[in-house]
Amino acid sequence: MLQIAGRSFRSRLLVGTGKFRSHQVMRDALVASGADIVTVALRRVDLSRPQDDILSFVPDGMTLLPNTSGAVDADEAVRLARLGRAATGADLVKLEVTPDPRTLAPDPIYTLRAAELLVAEGFVVLPYCSADPVLCRHLEEAGCATVMPLGAWIGSNRGLRTRDAIEVIVAQASVPVVVDAGLGVPSDAAEAMEIGASAVLVNTAIAVAADPVQMARAFALATEAGRLGYLAGPGAVSATAEASSPLTGFLS
Amino acid sequence: MSTAPGRFASFLATGETLVPSLPALLAPGVDLEQLAGRAREVTLQRFGRAVRLFAPLYVSNACLSSCTYCGFSKYLDVARRTLTVEQVVEEAQSLVAQGFRHLLLVSGEHRVEVSADHLVACIVALRPFVPSLSIETQTWSDDTYARLVEAGLEGVVHYEETYDRGRYAETHVAGWKRDYDRRLASTERAAEAGVRRLGIGVLLGLSADWRADVQAVAEHAVWLQRHYWRTEVTVSLPRIKSSASGFQPLVPVTDAEYVQALCALRLVAPEVGIVLSTREAPALRDGLVRIAVTTMSAGSSTEPGGYLHPGEAQEQFAISDERSPAEVAAMLVAAGYDPVWKDAFALRT
Numbered sequence: 001m002l003q004i005a006g007r008s009f010r011s012r013l014l015v016g017t018g019k020f021r022s023h024q025v026m027r028d029a030l031v032a033s034g035a036d037i038v039t040v041a042l043r044r045v046d047l048s049r050p051q052d053d054i055l056s057f058v059p060d061g062m063t064l065l066p067n068t069s070g071a072v073d074a075d076e077a078v079r080l081a082r083l084g085r086a087a088t089g090a091d092l093v094k095l096e097v098t099p100d101p102r103t104l105a106p107d108p109i110y111t112l113r114a115a116e117l118l119v120a121e122g123f124v125v126l127p128y129c130s131a132d133p134v135l136c137r138h139l140e141e142a143g144c145a146t147v148m149p150l151g152a153w154i155g156s157n158r159g160l161r162t163r164d165a166i167e168v169i170v171a172q173a174s175v176p177v178v179v180d181a182g183l184g185v186p187s188d189a190a191e192a193m194e195i196g197a198s199a200v201l202v203n204t205a206i207a208v209a210a211d212p213v214q215m216a217r218a219f220a221l222a223t224e225a226g227r228l229g230y231l232a233g234p235g236a237v238s239a240t241a242e243a244s245s246p247l248t249g250f251l252s
Numbered sequence: 253m254s255t256a257p258g259r260f261a262s263f264l265a266t267g268e269t270l271v272p273s274l275p276a277l278l279a280p281g282v283d284l285e286q287l288a289g290r291a292r293e294v295t296l297q298r299f300g301r302a303v304r305l306f307a308p309l310y311v312s313n314a315c316l317s318s319c320t321y322c323g324f325s326k327y328l329d330v331a332r333r334t335l336t337v338e339q340v341v342e343e344a345q346s347l348v349a350q351g352f353r354h355l356l357l358v359s360g361e362h363r364v365e366v367s368a369d370h371l372v373a374c375i376v377a378l379r380p381f382v383p384s385l386s387i388e389t390q391t392w393s394d395d396t397y398a399r400l401v402e403a404g405l406e407g408v409v410h411y412e413e414t415y416d417r418g419r420y421a422e423t424h425v426a427g428w429k430r431d432y433d434r435r436l437a438s439t440e441r442a443a444e445a446g447v448r449r450l451g452i453g454v455l456l457g458l459s460a461d462w463r464a465d466v467q468a469v470a471e472h473a474v475w476l477q478r479h480y481w482r483t484e485v486t487v488s489l490p491r492i493k494s495s496a497s498g499f500q501p502l503v504p505v506t507d508a509e510y511v512q513a514l515c516a517l518r519l520v521a522p523e524v525g526i527v528l529s530t531r532e533a534p535a536l537r538d539g540l541v542r543i544a545v546t547t548m549s550a551g552s553s554t555e556p557g558g559y560l561h562p563g564e565a566q567e568q569f570a571i572s573d574e575r576s577p578a579e580v581a582a583m584l585v586a587a588g589y590d591p592v593w594k595d596a597f598a599l600r601t
Contacts, residue, residue, distance in 0.1 A: 018300060018302070019299070019300020019301060019302055019590075020300070020301060020302075020590060021301035021302075021588045021589055021590055022585060022588075022590055023590070041595075042597060043383075043594070043596055043597045044592070044594060045594075046353065046593070046594045048381075049351070070595075070596070070597060072448070072482060080597060083597070099481075099482050100481050100482065101448075101482070101483070101484035101523070102477055102481065102484075102523045155297065155298065155300075156297075157297070204297075204300065207300055207301070208296055208297065208300050208301065
């Protein structure tokens with residue numbers, strides 16, 4: 001079970017709600033993903049029209065993880081997090097601070113500052129961040145419930161480009177490491193899980209697939225397969241052939 | 253009196269380029285279907301199956317500038333109207349009731365009728381129920397942009413109309429807007445003042461060489477992204493429509509050329525939002541959302557007060573897509589796109 005701030009979750013696949021062609025397709029994909037946690041951008045939530053709102057299409061029983069997408073500095077992220085708490089009644093927040101609209105790269109300085117402010121206000125903070133081991137240390141020390149380093153540029157579907165850094169982060173972390181952003185195909189999720197990530201978060205790859213429902217299911221299977229592969233303890237990688245039936249086996 | 257060239261104008265004058273592959277994409281004889289396919293891929297990857305919807309809210313058609321193509325031009329004897337803050341709020345409420353949460357306040361250029369104070373008052377009155385507010389007005393001083401941002405303004409739209417200085421001088425014959433360099437540098441001043449979304453554009457058909465104008469606006473977009481990394485840039489390429497001015501385009505841009513221009517822009521500036529207004533006809537709009545467009549207006553009125561009291565004041569130009577916002581949203585759903593009514597949060601409360 002995935003443990004985040006003392007809560008247990010069955011699925012290690014977290015999903016997002018952006019870029020879908022319709023709320024109904026999004027809903028079907030969320031169900032197919034088997035995910036327990038779904039993140040929703042507060043900028044997309046419109047509580048003044050509840051019947052059409054994105055929140056009304058999130059399946060019952062899923063844990064809502066409001067995110068601060070669109071925040072450009074720490075103060076804005078804090079303000080959005082408070083709005084999220086008011087809207088959902090929960091203190092979970094996925095912290096996103098992205099002042100550059102072109103790359104949507106997470107701002108390390110403001111993210112850390114916002115994390116400190118939010119933890120002080122009692123939030124359970126899941127920060128989206130660069131795949132930087134030292135930044136992840138700082139976020140952990142600030143009291144974040146997870147770290148969420150990016151696998152590649154958000155929305156890029158480029159796969160686990162930050163693999164080397166993620167390996168270091170996984171090795172050092174004492175909170176769950178959730179690889180967020182950039183995973184493009186199910187095998188990318190499996191790869192992240194195989195190297196010891198606690199979970200992955202996938203949005204674009206599912207939302208823009210020709211068949212989002214099928215892709216959601218594929219990511220669920222790959223996440224689980226990668227996790228099992230990690231737990232099973234992969235054998236060593238060798239540069240040369242290693243016979244599966246040793247030539248000198250008869251000696252023993 | 254004219255303003256000294258701004259930083260982008262100085263860059264443009266060097267003849268250097270930030271989008272070297274664009275001329276080939278704009279050249280006659282390209283395989284348009286292949287170009288559209290590439291543009292579609294890039295658009296889907298970056299923006300997903302979602303199209304942002306907004307509505308223009310005309311605050312005033314009073315104008316002290318004279319631009320030969322515009323229905324608000326100061327010398328035209330047309331019915332003028334400037335909305336009070338209360339009337340702006342009423343118009344906004346009717347748009348909000350139709351679903352809009354992104355509004356663009358538009359006005360002619362009249363510093364007395366539509367003063368900075370008036371705009372600030374409108375923004376303060378609207379911000380409790382409209383999360384995204386932008387303006388398309390005359391250009392302002394730095395102080396005014398900062399005041400507007402402080403009041404809760406998200407975006408500023410200033411089209412240069414044409415980057416050809418000679419043609420600009422011929423078509424902007426009087427008033428504040430006559431100053432090419434002030435207008436061009438205003439995008440830099442707005443970005444420096446903290447405006448988050450900056451809309452630029454050219455009016456296709458105004459100059460004889462539409463390709464040169466598309467090249468220039470693409471250079472401008474990429475230049476702004478390089479120099480103001482916090483600012484989101486959108487581009488619009490409206491084609492000249494009939495108006496009270498009676499202006500006829502110098503060289504009409506065909507539908508195929510128009511699609512080519514938007515595809516080429518998408519490929520050289522993948523992160524730039526492309527805005528399409530109701531100036532264009534339904535069939536073309538429906539086709540372009542599948543290829544390159546990411547932001548659309550719908551159900552627009554281009555006269556001040558025109559949503560609640562149509563026909564009382566002169567419109568800026570005639571629209572071609574007269575479908576209601578709900579009909580445009582239904583078209584998007586049928587095409588496999590999510591109509592995004594709200595993708596913003598109040599910047600000031």
